[in-house]
Amino acid sequence: MEVRTLRELVRFDVERKQKIPVFDSPHLYYDLYTLLPGQRQRPFAFKRSDKIVYVLEGVLRASVDGEQADLTAGQALWIPAGAVNSLENAGREPVVALVVVAPHPECAKRKKKHPDLRPGAG
């Protein structure tokens, strides 16, 4: 059985926000994002994939097609395919968020960074 204890996977990097794969499947990916204060994911859109962000720790400033909200632990945000979105830690504490993207966009960049990823593997 493919079980992950998320707190064991959490790590931060002072250079940039971290995307930590938890599960990759043919249908979706499931990642931890970690952002230190001031770190961000620049605006972009998945053409064909929906994205849901669930905040585990900290305060995450999210922008979707020009609208903005500060999400606190226990809040979830749905970002539809095609919507330009960005994420930023605008607070003083580290942010940990659980992000699911489906269908799996199979980005070349992701494959290059994590060549060992396979369905179900974290």
Next chain:
Amino acid sequence: MEVRTLRELVRFDVERKQKIPVFDSPHLYYDLYTLLPGQRQRPFAFKRSDKIVYVLEGVLRASVDGEQADLTAGQALWIPAGAVNSLENAGREPVVALVVVAPHPECAKRKKKHPDLRPGAG
């Protein structure tokens, strides 16, 4: 922006476990499952959809193709399409779990129970 505060959606039912839609999109659904001690989801399999269960509260006994594990808060389980799985609250405290299923299986039963669901709507 489609933001949900999950604790505001949590409810329990002494009659049976609850599946509480948070988001439905063309590509996935994202639910809260709540189970009081002794409540369970009987064994079944999605033919073509993967399922990921993340435990927010309590201890959830999960079975996947005959293997069993007790998941505690902060643990995630990947259930691949086709795998027979069941979930049970075998502990003494209520269980709250966040469940994503992709691609959206568009079950007739779900549509009947939640006729108002539409992409992005909780």
